[in-house]
Amino acid sequence: MNLLFLTCLFPLLGWLLLAFSRGRLSENLAALIGVGSVGLSALTAAWVIWQFNVAPPEGGVYTQLLWQWMNVAGFAPNFTLYLDGLSVTMLGVVTGVGFLIHLFASWYMRGEEGYSRFFAYTNLFIASMLFLVLGDNLLFLYFGWEGVGLCSYLLIGFYYSNPNNGNAALKAFIVTRIGDVFMAIGLFILLLNLGTLNIQELLVLAPQKYVAGDTWLWLATLMLLGGAVGKSAQLPLQTWLADAMAGPTPVSALIHAATMVTAGVYLIARTNGLFLLTPEILELVGIVGGVTLVLAGFAALVQTDIKRILAYSTMSQIGYMFLALGVGAWEAAIFHLMTHAFFKALLFLASGSVIHACHHEQNIFKMGGLWKKLPLAYASFIVGGAALAALPLITAGFYSKDEILWEAFASGHSGLLYAGLAGAFMTSLYTFRLIFIAFHGEAKTEAHAGHGIAHNLPLAVLIVLSTVVGALITPPLDGVLPQSVGHAGGEAQHSLELVSGAIAILGIVLAALLFLGKRSLVTAVAQSAPGRFLSAWWFAAWGFDWLYDKLFVQPYLLLCRLLGRDPIDASIGLLPLLARGSHVALRRSETGNLRWYATSIVGGAVFVLAALLLLN
Structure with a gap:
């Protein structure tokens, strides 16, 4: 099991080789590096999993310290890989299914512009996902969490020449970032109250520090749930997933079906002890899942795009x-x-x-x-x-x-x-x-x-x-x-x-x-007034995009327009306007005409005498 670090190292090396090749590699060589690096990671993972099952480590847990990340005022998180039954399961899924998808992508992406760039992104994604599932502390997990978010953005917008794809990538990035901010707040609360982000230490300290239903823990788990619903496309942050189908189809298989969208599930399962102390939030997890699965099912019933149905x-x-x-x-x-x-x-x-x-x-x-x-x-x-x-x-x-x-x-x-x-x-x-x-x-x-x-x-x-x-x-x-x-x-x-x-x-x-x-019954129902209404409503996924546009996007744009004509900015702008006006006026007074100068002197003298008389 001491080879565990190689599962992360091989994809990272593949990413470095492909990224710095700047597209100069042939498709065969790019495929060899891109697929081969994940294949080596999968083989290493298979060996580690076999060893874990044949000769389980003491206590069912194996840790591998790579190096210390930082040490700030006693907060000293490490890059440490943590292997137990849960991370073993995720390790097998990420590397095994990930390798099969990479292999298929080597066929699917042939002839596409940016062939090596595609595999550079997917290799970095696999490495980030492994950091996420193998990290022994929430900061290391968050590092991988943000890594897969970045790769998701790059891969959804892979065909960047199409503006719609770029918009889909931005939408995914922004919506998942909302969840990531919630998650970061949850980490701050846990660190402030418990002094650590090591997951196993948190699960031990939380019952000692908090009683069930404690407000701070309640808020921390709610924030973690916010991060989970963002990454796993659950209500109310689910709107990005269907548009993410703009990326190449192997991306949909890799990121938006088999691995990344399950990160929220993994997060809640990994921090189960915190959620057990906040039963109301755990109940909310179930309600979010139940409502999402029904709403998404209705939306899938009327879609026409093969990938959006699967999304x-x-x-x-x-x-x-x-x-x-x-x-x-x-x-x-x-x-x-x-x-x-x-x-x-x-x-x-x-x-x-x-x-x-x-x-x-x-x-x-x-x-x-x-x-x-x-x-x-x-x-x-x-x-x-x-x-x-x-x-x-x-x-x-x-x-x-x-x-x-x-x-x-x-x-x-x-x-x-x-x-x-x-x-x-x-x-x-x-x-x-x-x-x-x-x-x-x-x-x-x-x-x-x-x-x-x-x-x-x-x-x-x-x-x-x-x-x-x-x-x-x-x-x-x-x-x-x-x-x-x-x-x-x-x-x-x-x-x-x-x-x-x-x-x-x-x-x-x-x-x-x-x-x-002939589908005559379905056609008749779809063409009726209620059928047209429900079809349009479900096709638009219950109108969440419209609702969020009205609640958040349009008010934000209105605020931007208002601030663009800010009166304070306008009043500050009067000062340089006055200076420029004075400069123009003085410049025009220097005509070189003697009569004009004499008249100006006389006029100035009259003005001064008049002012003195008025003051007296």
Whole structure:
């Protein structure tokens, strides 16, 4: 396990080589460095994980001190890597899924301008994400947190010649920065009150310093939740994720499906002891997740862009993870995080294959009949879509999602349970709506299937991991996270599994009835007055962008205009105006005319005499 530091070092070296090459490397060499560095990181991670499981470290924790970061008035955080069951799970997801996405990107990005620049950004992202999940203190974690935010901005705006892409990148950067400011405030509060940001020390000191419900701790955890909802695109900071699809499709798979958007889930799980002392905030975590998963599900039902549908499904599935955290199902949340990384990365990569095959067309209504032309992409969507819809018994998503639903039931959160079941129905409906429209029916475009090992291998591996095989990978979380309320529930749990499974199947059947064939019923409903209203409302994701524009953007622009005509600025500007006017007047008085000078002297003398007479 002493090789743990290499998992971060290899991507950093790849980033340095690619960044300083300034685009002079050939595509083959850039791919070798970009993919190879993450591949070496994944191999090292596999070795470390194997050692961790075969010969567990004492206490189930391994730490590796790299160097001291700073020492200011006794505050001396280190660059220390912390490995336990939770970070082992995240390490495997980040490097394993990250390598498969890099490999696929080496095929997808061929011929694109900035090929080496793309891999420089993604290598830096992997390194930052590893800092985030392996850091032993919140400051080191925050360093990685900001790193992935920077890389997200760079990758969303990768095609910077299109102004819309630049706007999407700015939107993601600004909205997530709002959450980051909240998180920073939370760190300041914890440091001020407890004198440390070491995560394990915080979990020990917090129960000694605070009583349950303490105002300062309440505020600190609320601020941490603010950071989490920003990075994980949850209500009310969820608006950036759908627009982030402006980046290349492998970016969507890497950052906005498998890794970065789960950072908020990881943060809350890692600081679980703080949230357990503030049950109101923990309850709020679950409510945020439940509301987000339902709202995102409705938005996904009416989207036409293949990537935006998947983006809203990501928002919804992260909502399930927040719901799980809120009901105390800590292990279920991380389990779903892992399985979601498998099937959502599969769906995004498969969507990239479809987009590439259809000459960069992303509107599902302009596709159709693709199942014969793109058999591997179709199989990927069937398996990944079934896992997303939690099809019973055979998919990884069924086992992780049903564990969350059971924990919600066992903990007595009936409202969150109903939200989860409603979300499960909508997930099946919108997922197979996408599949039936894009892959069945009349063909509307020419398509040419991708080929080669860089295209086929990642899809094949992720197909396997999205089935029950992926569910057999059990995160080593015993003793790392608190015990959940619900245990094996016998008949009650089996009954809930039957209900949720039936709901998933019902959604698929309804999608087949509505979207296979002529779709006359759906068309009639969509063209009715209520249908047009709801479609427009959901298509705009419930109008949050409009609302935030009215509440924040327009008042800010108005303030800027008002300050642009600030009366104080105007009054200060009178002084140089007076000086310039005096200068012009005096300059014009020097004419060189003797009569003018004599008249001026006489006039001045008369003025002085008149003033003296008046004063006397």
